[in-house]
Amino acid sequence: MASIADRLGVRYLSGPLGHDVLFTIVTLVADQDRYDRMLESAAAKGFDTSNSEFIALDNRGANRFDGFDAMRRTLPEAKGRWIVFTHDDVEFDADGVDALRARLEELTALDPGWTLAGNAGGIRYRRGNPLLALHIADPHDKGERQAAPVLVESLDENFFVMRRDRPVLNSYDLSGFHFYAGDLCRISEVMGGRAYVIPFLLRHHSGGKIDASFAPARERFRRKYRRYFIGRDLQTTVTEFRFGLSGLREGWGETAASRHSYQQQNLAVPGLAGTE
């Protein structure tokens, strides 16, 4: 008679996670023409079915996914060694598949514990003179380029890479289209990971959009993280945070129940399911 493990079809795992392709390229797609331009440029630079799979989070016609959903929705589907997240308005007009692989292997040699890599990020806050690391062609481009990976505190959303064997997932109490890479970097930090800007060049056709949802999203990010980053400053590519000491009072004597109440009062977006 078959063993109980055989009868239940037990899978014994004894080695590291494998991968079918090098890259899973995940894109929040709002506009087909922009996405097609991105795909054409990727294919022209060597990203194809021999080394990559492509997943579109389909926001054509309606927003079905926000930035905070992207990684958690994709990770269980992804089969690549590296998961590359992009906006639909980037274009691979400079570096290609071989360069990206080489930059990520260099980064792994430099820091085997890295968790996130991107093309723009904040190193640290300095009043009036933010310290950023940039390696991107975008409307703000002043030609800043990096020669080697730079350890950063935050990354821009237009393009970032994650390891499928060492993933990081976004917060469940934030939502929308701002600060999701900054949030990912915070979770990565608490998890003990590290984020880098790497010298991989692409074109981002937008300089970042400061719309009406930006200020409330920034305030929710501040209220969430000031309780974990007491006394700390944070520089992102688009803004900065000085978390100060008020989180000390808010966190004092905190319980799981009082924290839930704080989340409902301070982080929920009125009318948005799942955030209250």
Next chain:
Amino acid sequence: MASIADRLGVRYLSGPLGHDVLFTIVTLVADQDRYDRMLESAAAKGFDTSNSEFIALDNRGANRFDGFDAMRRTLPEAKGRWIVFTHDDVEFDADGVDALRARLEELTALDPGWTLAGNAGGIRYRRGNPLLALHIADPHDKGERQAAPVLVESLDENFFVMRRDRPVLNSYDLSGFHFYAGDLCRISEVMGGRAYVIPFLLRHHSGGKIDASFAPARERFRRKYRRYFIGRDLQTTVTEFRFGLSGLREGWGETAASRHSYQQQNLAVPGLAGTE
């Protein structure tokens, strides 16, 4: 000619994550006899290939995976709606598959935002009189039972459940076989999730092992989290933490580089690859 999206085999995702079975049952397996006992008991209580898949993290003969590896190694392989983690020395001698499903659906109705569920955890620290929630038959059992889900700050490692559509992953700068559920609860907390003890009963044949690795693991946990949980107390089933204020000094003026240095000096396990 096919569109560029067709040529690259783009998958458009437009709905929530699906699942092939209800449960992915993940076990750190050090001992085949204990695991077979667990599997036999699971099958007798209705967990079988019609509703569950079974994944063994194979530590027979050698420790290939620690507690912190378990979820990150398994998540990309799992196909269940819920991921159930167990020790190999638990036995399903009371509740079964229908009860677990019912308890998780009750929890989801109570709190759609839950992230973790278990059978033992800490609600809060009270000096000399820790407030715990227990619903487990183990060598310490004094018959405490819960009638409904209880919101907790920490869970015991013997058994816990995670949602595959809302996962939480362990820290990369801790390791070993202690505090990995407490770590998962901390990451879940920062991500905005919530952990509960639910009234699902099984037997755990161990009361928890306080071995020589316990005290150093506890100290590493304390050094890691006192910088994010300044002034906070934490109750686990086996110990408590009073994080105090020293993290305020340690975090003050911190940069990504100084944090990496702190990790290397305070959290790394000498001689263990990947922790330095």
